[in-house]
Amino acid sequence: MSSIDIVDLTAVSAIAAGTNKPSRRVVASGIGGKLMGSKEMTTVTAEQLAQDSINALLAKDRADRLKYSKSKHISEQPWTLSNWHDHINWLNLILVVFIPLSGFLSTIWVPVHSKTLILGFSLYVMSGLSITAGYHRLWSHKAYQARDPVKLIYALFGAGAVEGSIKWWGHSHRIHHRYTDTNRDPYDARKGFWYSHMGWMLQKPNPRYRARADISDLTDDWIVRVQHRHYIPIMLFMALILPTIISGYFWNDYLGGFVYAGILKYFVIQQATFCINSVAHWIGVQPFDDRRTPRDHFLTALLTFGEGYHNFHHEFPSDYRNALKWYQYDPTKHVIYLSSLVGLSYNLKTFSQNAIEQGILQQKQKKLDAEKLKLNWGTPLNELPVWTKDEFFQRSKEQKGLVIISGIVHDVANFIAEHPGGQPLIKASSGKDATTAFNGGVYIHSNAAHNLLATMRVAVIKDAVVNGNTYNLQMETLRKKNKSLDY
Amino acid sequence: MSSIDIVDLTAVSAIAAGTNKPSRRVVASGIGGKLMGSKEMTTVTAEQLAQDSINALLAKDRADRLKYSKSKHISEQPWTLSNWHDHINWLNLILVVFIPLSGFLSTIWVPVHSKTLILGFSLYVMSGLSITAGYHRLWSHKAYQARDPVKLIYALFGAGAVEGSIKWWGHSHRIHHRYTDTNRDPYDARKGFWYSHMGWMLQKPNPRYRARADISDLTDDWIVRVQHRHYIPIMLFMALILPTIISGYFWNDYLGGFVYAGILKYFVIQQATFCINSVAHWIGVQPFDDRRTPRDHFLTALLTFGEGYHNFHHEFPSDYRNALKWYQYDPTKHVIYLSSLVGLSYNLKTFSQNAIEQGILQQKQKKLDAEKLKLNWGTPLNELPVWTKDEFFQRSKEQKGLVIISGIVHDVANFIAEHPGGQPLIKASSGKDATTAFNGGVYIHSNAAHNLLATMRVAVIKDAVVNGNTYNLQMETLRKKNKSLDY
Numbered sequence: 001m002s003s004i005d006i007v008d009l010t011a012v013s014a015i016a017a018g019t020n021k022p023s024r025r026v027v028a029s030g031i032g033g034k035l036m037g038s039k040e041m042t043t044v045t046a047e048q049l050a051q052d053s054i055n056a057l058l059a060k061d062r063a064d065r066l067k068y069s070k071s072k073h074i075s076e077q078p079w080t081l082s083n084w085h086d087h088i089n090w091l092n093l094i095l096v097v098f099i100p101l102s103g104f105l106s107t108i109w110v111p112v113h114s115k116t117l118i119l120g121f122s123l124y125v126m127s128g129l130s131i132t133a134g135y136h137r138l139w140s141h142k143a144y145q146a147r148d149p150v151k152l153i154y155a156l157f158g159a160g161a162v163e164g165s166i167k168w169w170g171h172s173h174r175i176h177h178r179y180t181d182t183n184r185d186p187y188d189a190r191k192g193f194w195y196s197h198m199g200w201m202l203q204k205p206n207p208r209y210r211a212r213a214d215i216s217d218l219t220d221d222w223i224v225r226v227q228h229r230h231y232i233p234i235m236l237f238m239a240l241i242l243p244t245i246i247s248g249y250f251w252n253d254y255l256g257g258f259v260y261a262g263i264l265k266y267f268v269i270q271q272a273t274f275c276i277n278s279v280a281h282w283i284g285v286q287p288f289d290d291r292r293t294p295r296d297h298f299l300t301a302l303l304t305f306g307e308g309y310h311n312f313h314h315e316f317p318s319d320y321r322n323a324l325k326w327y328q329y330d331p332t333k334h335v336i337y338l339s340s341l342v343g344l345s346y347n348l349k350t351f352s353q354n355a356i357e358q359g360i361l362q363q364k365q366k367k368l369d370a371e372k373l374k375l376n377w378g379t380p381l382n383e384l385p386v387w388t389k390d391e392f393f394q395r396s397k398e399q400k401g402l403v404i405i406s407g408i409v410h411d412v413a414n415f416i417a418e419h420p421g422g423q424p425l426i427k428a429s430s431g432k433d434a435t436t437a438f439n440g441g442v443y444i445h446s447n448a449a450h451n452l453l454a455t456m457r458v459a460v461i462k463d464a465v466v467n468g469n470t471y472n473l474q475m476e477t478l479r480k481k482n483k484s485l486d487y
Numbered sequence: 488m489s490s491i492d493i494v495d496l497t498a499v500s501a502i503a504a505g506t507n508k509p510s511r512r513v514v515a516s517g518i519g520g521k522l523m524g525s526k527e528m529t530t531v532t533a534e535q536l537a538q539d540s541i542n543a544l545l546a547k548d549r550a551d552r553l554k555y556s557k558s559k560h561i562s563e564q565p566w567t568l569s570n571w572h573d574h575i576n577w578l579n580l581i582l583v584v585f586i587p588l589s590g591f592l593s594t595i596w597v598p599v600h601s602k603t604l605i606l607g608f609s610l611y612v613m614s615g616l617s618i619t620a621g622y623h624r625l626w627s628h629k630a631y632q633a634r635d636p637v638k639l640i641y642a643l644f645g646a647g648a649v650e651g652s653i654k655w656w657g658h659s660h661r662i663h664h665r666y667t668d669t670n671r672d673p674y675d676a677r678k679g680f681w682y683s684h685m686g687w688m689l690q691k692p693n694p695r696y697r698a699r700a701d702i703s704d705l706t707d708d709w710i711v712r713v714q715h716r717h718y719i720p721i722m723l724f725m726a727l728i729l730p731t732i733i734s735g736y737f738w739n740d741y742l743g744g745f746v747y748a749g750i751l752k753y754f755v756i757q758q759a760t761f762c763i764n765s766v767a768h769w770i771g772v773q774p775f776d777d778r779r780t781p782r783d784h785f786l787t788a789l790l791t792f793g794e795g796y797h798n799f800h801h802e803f804p805s806d807y808r809n810a811l812k813w814y815q816y817d818p819t820k821h822v823i824y825l826s827s828l829v830g831l832s833y834n835l836k837t838f839s840q841n842a843i844e845q846g847i848l849q850q851k852q853k854k855l856d857a858e859k860l861k862l863n864w865g866t867p868l869n870e871l872p873v874w875t876k877d878e879f880f881q882r883s884k885e886q887k888g889l890v891i892i893s894g895i896v897h898d899v900a901n902f903i904a905e906h907p908g909g910q911p912l913i914k915a916s917s918g919k920d921a922t923t924a925f926n927g928g929v930y931i932h933s934n935a936a937h938n939l940l941a942t943m944r945v946a947v948i949k950d951a952v953v954n955g956n957t958y959n960l961q962m963e964t965l966r967k968k969n970k971s972l973d974y
């Protein structure tokens with residue numbers, strides 16, 4: 001007899017991390033490489049990752065703890081007067097805080113030119129959509145494929161959003177999806193709103209929680225490679241220089257172009273994107289899964305060209321849509337769809353409607369189960385004492401209101417005065433077996449009556465035929481006896 | 488060993504019908520008795536009813552059919568030119584159609600006096616509330632108790648609604664609740680909108696479907712007795728004579744008082760009440776039970792002083808409320824509650840919040856189950872073929888994409904290109920057991936992934952440990968191994 005191979009976790013972890021095969025090494029050129037350096041976070045072997053699998057995690061965790069108890073990484077040291085500057089990721093701080101701040105200050109004395117505002121807004125739309133349709137859905141999730149002209153536009157204008165290269169962005173994003181709400185999640189929402197919004201990028205990360213995802217498809221893409229290699233100049237040109245030149249050359253507003261259509265434009269896009277990691281993990285509903293933080297909210301979608309249906313997105317990441325209903329705002333989806341109509345994109349991926357509806361129903365079921373737990377459905381049968389018939393007989397002599405229905409003894413004494421069918425009927429059943437009388441023999445009791453009955457359970461009769469679901473019992477009895485009949 | 492008595496169906500049916508004890512015979516005096524005569528519908532013994540219980544219904548039905556095949560009751564004969572007048576309940580036809588019709592015609596030449604309209608509206612409110620708070624909730628359902636002054640008002644103004652005596656109304660209403668949506672239901676909604684609205688009262692009923700409910704509590708009530716005995720004069724006085732006298736004596740509008748505050752007022756109340764039997768069984772939602780026709784609708788409630796939450800009411804008939812939410816319109820409930828504050832009513836009955844919420848949750852569950860049935864959840868395990876390990880081994884040689892997860896073989900060939908985690912990972916699992924790899928070993932798959940997986944089932948491995956709910960399997964594995972750990 002041959003035996004079936006079990007998938008080798010080390011080998012598949014290597015595949016998942018992309019370390020199983022020689023892959024291109026793409027680094028940024030010049031000073032950019034040094035500044036952007038996320039190398040420290042990605043030098044991890046497949047073996048290391050495999051050891052992290054559920055079987056080895058505990059051991060590794062202990063080992064790591066030991067290791068860092070001797071020489072602590074900067075991220076594990078407290079902030080002090082002498083080390084605070086080491087904690088900080090200065091490039092990011094300058095790009096996402098200092099420059100935008102100086103931009104805001106300049107608005108005090110830089111006059112606003114309406115043409116500049118229109119240019120700023122256009123660039124905001126172009127760069128924003130390049131992030132959502134390009135960086136995110138195309139490159140990070142392979143939700144569809146696109147032709148080079150479109151990809152070039154996304155790569156250029158995406159750089160203008162000042163959110164890092166496609167390669168870096170896509171890699172962290174894949175890690176975010178794979179390790180959502182864990183320490184390996186770069187924007188771990190459990191660490192608070194501000195951490196997931198910007199905090200994570202302003203301080204140095206803890207290499208104890210490094211991770212790696214396969215991005216060989218990205219490094220195989222010449223556009224991704226070129227963009228990454230020359231990211232800093234491309235970014236500076238697209239984000240700041242281009243709007244400055246246009247505004248200056250055409251309507252002589254160099255400074256306004258720089259401040260409004262350059263700095264403040266990219267600031268708005270950055271913040272919108274950051275909202276996906278913060279707001280979209282904090283505010284909204286969870287129609288598909290509530291074990292993790294992602295949420296659906298119209299407002300987040302409005303800010304982010306439709307990326308706000310984040311609960312859906314985490315469940316169906318490679319769907320080119322983030323929203324399905326006509327009233328949900330997802331312009332990125334329309335851009336992708338329209339570009340496919342003219343042949344600029346193709347292979348648009350969607351999850352089956354079946355899978356999507358399954359998720360919704362399961363989530364509804366989960367909520368319903370939680371609500372059910374709050375109510376009294378009667379003592380479970382296996383927790384009830386067992387009485388012999390003799391015992392029931394004896395007790396019934398001493399105590400009024402014990403009624404057997406479906407092998408279960410009920411104490412209906414307190415209900416006699418409440419019975420909508422009147423007191424005499426219940427009194428006549430006291431000390432007796434009223435299974436048939438209750439279940440349609442005299443009156444077809446409603447659902448509510450069966451629920452009430454269950455809350456009055458006190459014992460089970462030994463060796464009796466017991467059916468805790470008296471409602472179903474009644475339905476079956478009626479079906480059997482009543483068939484073609486209508487009384 | 489003593490044996491437990493089983494409730495005697497004949498005896499309890501007698502109790503339910505009120506035929507187990509001598510009970511007062513209350514008949515209308517004079518010509519009223521002859522005209523109102525519902526005697527034919529209620530001369531049925533407890534034994535007859537008990538035979539109708541689920542055990543004997545079929546036999547009785549056959550016997551009845553035989554009986555009426557010889558001499559048919561008028562209701563079973565076709566309408567012909569020579570017998571149509573026998574089909575009709577003339578008293579009802581005159582009271583609910585002819586008189587109102589003549590009232591409408593008179594409006595052409597009878598001028599409208601504003602004081603008469605105000606009187607008409609006041610009487611409409613008084614008589615309407617007397618039906619809902621008195622006839623219905625107090626007498627028919629014993630949802631609370633009231634002191635004689637209040638009961639007298641309800642008996643008098645209720646008669647002014649021209650809907651029959653309390654005794655007759657309460658009896659048919661109890662039968663309606665006991666036999667809802669069956670042939671014994673006087674206003675059986677299954678027979679169409681018009682039948683349940685007015686049709687049922689304009690033709691003679693079929694005695695094959697006679698029924699009886701215990702109304703000894705009603706015949707024990709002197710107010711009910713007096714009202715029934717002298718119903719016709721009380722009705723004529725309250726409905727027509729009183730408004731005529733008031734309008735004539737105080738503002739000299741005898742004719743207007745008769746037409747507007749008399750005929751048309753009672754017509755509106757009648758129609759509103761009829762709507763409970765028609766509209767409230769046709770239009771609206773069913774939050775508590777959808778096996779039968781009653782429905783909740785705001786508009787029906789608006790027409791009927793709050794009786795439109797009829798789905799609730801059929802489920803919880805002896806609750807003095809028909810609506811629970813603050814935004815639902817149920818003025819009758821407020822009238823009852825206010826009268827209890829000043830001691831005019833007492834013993835207000837309510838069903839427990841627990842029972843009410845149980846009903847809502849069960850109904851939601853039912854809808855969810857129905858929606859679930861529409862989706863593909865994968866072939867049930869017991870319908871799958873069983874393969875030995877050797878069989879799997881052989882087939883895997885011929886066919887790519889067979890993956891074992893949790894003892895179940897899945898054909899993932901068509902999904903390889905769709906896999907959001909990439910093709911290589913699934914390909915590496917082909918022909919192997921990927922239980923651990925799939926269930927968190929490499930990646931913690933979402934709910935959606937487990938649903939998709941189930942739809943790809945093709946076989947079960949012989950003697951393997953099988954768990955069809957791979958999602959739960961993953962959760963348990965994670966819980967066990969992961970415990971205090973967060974990776």
Ligand code: HEM
Binds near residue numbers: 415420444448665
């Ligand atoms: C022992 C526990 C019992 C419970 C909790 C119970 C509960 C109820 C409830 C909630 C109703 C209101 C209508 C409905 O929900 O269907 C009702 C009505 C009724 N019950 Fe019971 N019941 C019990 C026992 C019995 C027995 C033993 C009999 C007969 C022998 C009986 C005969 C009736 C009848 C005839 C009505 C109809 C009242 C009407 O609408 O005229 N019940 N019961």
Ligand code: HEM
Binds near residue numbers: 175317935
């Ligand atoms: C055989 C049936 C499989 C199905 C139906 C399936 C389904 C999915 C789905 C729907 C996702 C999207 C994210 C999610 O829903 O959690 C996903 C992602 C993923 N799957 Fe699978 N999968 C299968 C097999 C595997 C196997 C055998 C492995 C590993 C050996 C694997 C590794 C992954 C990884 C690493 C991701 C994460 C992608 C990312 O976000 O970076 N899958 N899979």
Ligand SMILES: [Fe+2]
Binds near residue numbers: 176277310314
């Ligand atoms: Fe996210």
Ligand SMILES: [Fe+2]
Binds near residue numbers: 177313
């Ligand atoms: Fe994403």
Ligand SMILES: [Fe+2]
Binds near residue numbers: 663763764801
């Ligand atoms: Fe009804």
Ligand SMILES: [Fe+2]
Binds near residue numbers: 623627628660664800
């Ligand atoms: Fe009722």
